[in-house]
Amino acid sequence: MKDIYTGQFYNRDLSWLLFNRRVINLAADSKNPLLERLNFLAIASNNLDEFYNVRIPSIENQVNLGKDGIDPKSGLTPQELLVQIHARNNKNISQQYDTLYELLSIFEERNIFTLKQYDQLTAEYQEEADQYFRHRLMPFLNVLTFDAQHSRPEIKDGAITICVRLAQAGKTSVRLIPVPPKLSRLVRLKRNERDYFTLLEDVIRNNLNQLFPDARILETLTFRLTRDKDVEMDAEMGDNDSAGTIETMERYLAARERGNTTRIEIQQQEHEFNAESRIFEQLIQQTHVRGTGVYNVPGPLDLTFLFQFSKIYSKKHTELKYPPYQSAEWSGTGSLFNYLDQQDLLIQYPYDSFNQFLLFLREAINDPNTVAIKQTIYRVADNSKVIALLKEAAAKGIHVSAIVELRARFDEEHNLDIVEELEDAGCFVYFGKENMKVHSKTCLVLKNEGDKPTGYVHIGTGNYNEKTAGQFVDLNLFSSDQRYVNDLARFFNYLETDDAEPPHYEVVTASPHRIEDMVIQNIQKVxxxxxxxxxxxxxxxxxxxxxxxxxxxxxxxxxxxxxxxxxxxxxxxxxxxxxxxxxxxxxxxxxxxxxxxxxxxxxxxxxxxxxxxxxxxxxxxxxxxxxxxxxxxxxxxxxxxxxxxxxxxxxxxxxxxxxxxxxxxxxxDIPSGKSAQQTFINRISDREQDEPKIEPVVSHETTEYDASLENNQQKQLRTARIINLILLIMVIILFVILLIK
Known part of the structure; x- marks a missing residue:
């Protein structure tokens, strides 16, 4: 095997697999809470799915097109790279499942829950699982024929499927049974103090005689396909023709569901998997998967089901989760805009709350001088508060421009819904630039005050998504600096105009190309x-x-x-x-x-x-x-x-x-520094106390909060006048006493 450590650079994909191993290492680290450790195993599984959806297809395409060129970074051919990826990933999988079984044994020892294979259950539990199959599960099952005489059945990306070879009436046949995706994979068999679980696919596999009562089960195989989800679009995006662009995206999404198979995961049974299996051979032939995409997994497929344990036990066993903390809210005594009129604000999610950006939008909507709100949209949460506020702004007559990136991978369908929602509310929706995703995270509020437009900006490193803002560490700059405002006005004009050339900016910079130039030029200056x-x-x-x-x-x-x-x-x-x-x-x-x-x-x-x-x-x-x-x-x-x-x-x-x-x-082995994340969490309360208090100015007296502050100021003024009057009376009395003496 070629040495992958020669040359000037490491290969990107092999390096990424080391990152996924670091995630798996967190699951093996006893310093982390138990439920969090299960979550890290699930995260690593989810990460790898996307790797085979997106990264592997590009390498396989090079092989399919006969491109045997050497990767300039690693010196590997595409074929050699696939072999190296398979070898490194097998090591990751082995470590991942070793950790899984170690963790499951700990949960069992602590009498929290037990996850068992069907054949490891007592007869009483097996009967309970069988009843679940008959009364709850069986009506949801579909049985598909899998042979050369029938059209190839549609096996969805990521779906767990049970393949069965049957003998019936002197003939053999193969059937596919997709595990219903809408049902929980965890089948709970609760008795006494401890919860017992087995997996949905295990219950199905052990009740096949009820599905095929007149046949003999010759062989079964539980597998899962991963498909190429990086298929090319058949037309370019970005011309801002809403109907045509949306139709193109819908065709793209349909084509993506039929992408080539990039990986097959086979679940090991109680015996070592037999590569000479008839149904295995047929599966490989039908799916055309490469040998480097076949994995013999030593346990349950798709470990994302482990997330469910956190939902079940996190409230009852809070000690098995990371300690909770409350993100810091805006603590200024006045309007956020008033604060920004005097100085910039830098906050960091999730240590600072996403509500501060929502406050930014809310103030823009309530300010009678706001004439426009312009914002990029890449990934937003379901039932997004950001989208709701943009719709509210449009309803109040504010010009709202939303640059929606439909090509945000795996969020395309959600973003199509967002487009319809925004357009129905009267917002102006744009689709960015041809051939380029709009990945920037910025919002511009324009006001009509004085001779030229002024306003406020938000520039961030993460999405406008209140859910991920509680999990992703991202920086956010808020400012009223006219240089930022002018630059973002140019930036949004470029995004909204089909044939506009990239503008020149006073302070910010933008890709394509210029961010790279900025970084390189600054390194050279240093x-x-x-x-x-x-x-x-x-x-x-x-x-x-x-x-x-x-x-x-x-x-x-x-x-x-x-x-x-x-x-x-x-x-x-x-x-x-x-x-x-x-x-x-x-x-x-x-x-x-x-x-x-x-x-x-x-x-x-x-x-x-x-x-x-x-x-x-x-x-x-x-x-x-x-x-x-x-x-x-x-x-x-x-x-x-x-x-x-x-x-x-x-x-x-x-x-x-x-x-x-x-x-x-x-x-x-012996850290000399500290955890940045834990330090930021510990600082939350300190930063709230130290936040400067900025009094509101008259121009924002329209908000309810400012009105109450104005009433407080009037009360303070009346109190001060009363005190001054009392002091004056006391001085007069003292003067009279001195005269009498």
Whole structure:
């Protein structure tokens, strides 16, 4: 097998599998609560599904097209890469299931619950499971014929299916039984103190004689398909023709459900799986899956069912979950807009509440001077409060422009519904730019005050989604700085106009291309100043570092000794140990209770620090093929706050795993720093107490909250006048007494 550690770069996909192993490691870490450990196993399973939906198809397409070219980063051919992926993923799966069985034994020992295979249940429990099959499950089952004489049945992506070979009336046949997706996979068999569970597919497999009473069961196989969900669209998006664009997306979604099979997972039975199985051979022939896409899984398929245990037991066993905390709410005594009139605001989800953005929108709607709200929409929550507020704004006569990205992967159908909802409410909906996803996260509020439009901006690193804002760590900048307002006005005009050229900005920058240029140019500036003064360093925090030009700029700077502190949650193609003896690069991946999602790019030298937040990862697709936004942090207060955040991340060696020269990640045996996530959680109450109190100004007296403050001010004024009058009377009395004496 070719050495995958030679060359200048690591392969993106192999590096990503190491990230998924770090997630599995969290499940194996005894310091994490038990239910959270089950969740990490489920997360790793969900991650891998998307990997085979999206990443594997592109590699297989290269093989199908006869492209035997060498990957410029890893030096591997597509065929070699598939072999390496299969080998590394098998190691992950082995570790994942070893951890699963260890955790299940702990739950059983603690008398919380027991998950058993059907044949491990007592006769009493088996009878209960059989009754469930007869009375609850059997009516939901569909039986499909699977042979060459019939059209290939539609096996949905991710569906668990039981394949059965039957002997009946001297003939053999094969049937498929999809496990009903609407039913819980956990079948509860509750008796006495402890809950007993078995899995839905196990109950079906052990009751096949009731489905086929006149046949003999020769062989069964439980499997699961993963399909290519990265199929090409048959027409370009982005011309803002609503009917045509929506029709294109609907055709695309239908085609995606018929994508090629990229993986088959086979569940091991009580005996070692027999690769000579007749139905296995037929399954491979019918699905055309590659050998590198076949996995013999040592346990239940699709571990996302483990999420259900948290729902069942998290309230009763709070000690088995991470301790709860309350995100900080806006604590200023006045309007958020009044605060922004005086200084910028930087907040970080989930330590700060998403309600602060909702407050931002609410104030815009209630302000009589608001003339327009413009916002990008990538992923929003079900029953989104953001969408509800945009609709309310349109109903009040405010011009609402929503740039909805229909190509947000796996959210396409939801976004189609959002488009209809917004258009029905009178909002103006746009679909972004041709050939490029709009991945930026920004909102612009325009007001009609004075000679030129003014307003407020929000620029973030994460989606406008109140659900994920409670789980993803993201930075958010709010400002009334006219430079941001002008730049975002240009940015939205570019998105709303089909043939507009990318504008030039005063302070922000945007991809395609310009964010990459900004990062590289700033690295080069730091390098120049470092050579001249010996001072300078670079801090980068991103979800992935795969862009070759950015990595080469880091290499060039590292060769002269520029220090780099880089935090990359997922795939990292940068390799350590190739820049010479002056190299000073520290790379870690923070994977913990919360999902690190913010992007920070900071450049330090003897000149003023350059601090940026961005929606863009340091990946070629984000640099060249998407509309992304990056904003400099300009205000002194918010700069200091971001510097503090950077310092905490730089010190984190608790949640951080560190890249070594061999391309592996390791944890420090004795951490010398602290957990950034836990520190931010602990600081929530302190930040609420320290938040500056900004009194409201007269221009916002229309809100109920401001009116009450105005009444309070009037009461305080009356009180002050009474006190002054009493003091005056006392002075007069004292003067009279002195005269009498």
């Amino acid at each position: 390098t120049e100043r470092f050579i001249a003064t010996g001072k300078g360093h670079v801090f980068l925090k991103t979800n992935a570092l795969t862009d070759q030009e950015v990595i080469e700029a880091i290499y060039d700077a590292a060769k002269v000794g520029v220090p780099f502190r880089i935090i990359v949650r997922g795939a990292c193609c940068l390799k350590l140990g190739i820049c010479g003896e002056k190299e000073n690069i520290v790379i870690s991946s923070i994977v913990g209770e919360l999902l690190e999602h913010n992007r920070i790019y900071a450049f330090f030298s003897d000149q003023p620090v350059q601090l940026w937040i961005s929606s863009a990862d340091l990946m070629t697709r984000n640099m060249d093929n998407r509309v992304e936004l990056a904003a400099p942090i300009l205000g002194e207060k918010v700069q200091n706050e971001l510097l503090d955040i950077i310092e905490l991340y730089s010190q984190d060696d608790v949640d951080g795993s560190f890249l070594n020269l061999d391309g592996r990640y390791f944890k420090r």
